[in-house]
Amino acid sequence: MTTPLSSIAWVTFGSFIGSFSAIGFKAGSKRLEMNLRSLLTNWPLAAGVAGYLLSSVFFIVGLKSGELSILYPMVSTGYVWTMLWGHLFLHEPFSRGKFVGLALILAGCVLLGLGTRQAG
């Protein structure tokens, strides 16, 4: 089994959707109280959970016809989007470390992509 490009596209799209849920979790954690009523009315948290579930659907669709060892690491492309949303919505500062980290993640995904074309 090899990993078709369509599987990689499904998984990276799922990671894009999932990156929004990180913002929901962060916003929801600020008003987190451990009682059922406030958990149920915590709409950013609910949006985060929904986004998380939706992203798993895309991941599963991609996983159906691809390899786990390629597709799971590619979920890390979500970090790129999460950092962007963190900056835009939560005003988290960029730093050189973050850019180096993201560059390495993207380089790693390119290497994995090259690795799918090569037999062991």
Place this chain on the structure above:
Amino acid sequence: MATPTSSDPPDSVILNKVPVTASTVGQKRRSLLMIVVFTLLSAAAQVLMKFGTNYLKLHPSFMGVLTDTPLIAGLALYGVGAVLMVLALRHGELSVLYPLISLSYVWVAILSVVVFGEIMNPYRIAGVCVIMAGVAVLGLGAHK
């Protein structure tokens, strides 16, 4: 340098503060342990989900999804792992926990080869290592 006076707290009071720091060290250690358990759970969840998609290919219907035990178990385990990670991140330092989070890539790579017979080649190994380094650097950069 101040000379000890009778108003200085006795040693026993100072020593009483030790358990406070010991408990924060304990909390950090628990965070580390939780993150390592999280990486193991999420790797197991990935393997279950992959098993689940194999089942789904044989039963491609809505009922197929509902009766897909490994898929459902994988998703549930994924959820448990997420809760564990949030709890760990509450008390631990990101710069320590993020590099550990990337351990999950190692477990998944090993399990993919052992359980599903997927192949490894230099590109794939390099890719996983570079992504791990990236996630670790991201955690270090989050501090500044």
